[in-house]
Amino acid sequence: MTDQLSLDPVSAAIAECGLVAVLRAPTADGFSAVADVLVAAGVTALEVTLTSQGALEAISGLRRQLPDSVVIGAGTILTDEDAKAAVDAGATFLVSPVSGLGPQPVPFYPGAFSPTEVFAAHRAGAPLIKLFPAGGLGPGYLKDVRGPLPEVRIMPTGGIGLDDIAKWLSAGAVAVGVGGPLIGDAATGGSLTALAARARHAVDAVSYARS
Template structure:
């Protein structure tokens, strides 16, 4: 179990949930309904990607809609302008597939792939580091990475299926980011009932890994 006492409140909330639902679609129109289903199933960390049209409005809306116990962040942050706009919309954390942004007023989770990149992000003060794209690497990579870097808190994202969640957490991940395999087509008119089943599966996987 991750030492949450060493984390800021938002990062600790993400670590506590163990799962970040990554909301990505052509438009953010369906994110409100999707978020309600996810939260009802026990997913309390949501990342709205800026590649979704209307993402900033969706972040603001979700912050008003959801309980304070749910953290809502912005993903695919590539520039300082993206970061400023997302924070202005109410994002409580920022996630990027790359690194390089300066200090931010909310927790910022840069992307990294190699040990050198992970170590650099850690030294720069990132509370969590997004291992991306993680799917092709596998949980064994994380286990090997944490050997020489045991204090680095890693959040694998990209290409992680529902049946992979427990494996990554067991390998030492603080949390995992899951997009398509969890959200499916629910944000574009697909079944919310099916989404609820997938969300329960994901939450159960976290519980199983930590039992």
């Protein structure tokens, strides 16, 4: 596990959890119920993507609904205007598939793909860097990148299945972002019982990788 002492409290909480649940659906109507199930299973870091209709309202609602120990962020942040709206709604961290935004009042995790992009984000002060899209690269890529860049804190996201979580963490990921394979169709009327089982599987994978 990464040294959390030098991380801000929100990033440290994400590193402690080891998993960020990415909530993405056509609308955010089902996110409240999904969040309750995830938190009950031990997932304490949630990312609400702005591509979901009603995302900002959902962030505000989840902030009121969930314990303070749960960190709630906004994803798919593409502009400074997106960032401001998300922070105003209550987001405590911001995630983007790209880099290049200005300074933000909460932790900002930019997207990166190549070692050059990863290092540039690190030098710019990003506490965590979103390796995206990570699925096609594989955990071996992360291990290779961290060879010459051991100080970078990387959060792979995109195309990561539940059975991949432990592999990525063992390769040096601080945390992993998991969307569809974890959430499934639970946000659009699917089984919350099945979601609970997937969430427990994901939390167990984090524990296994760190045991």
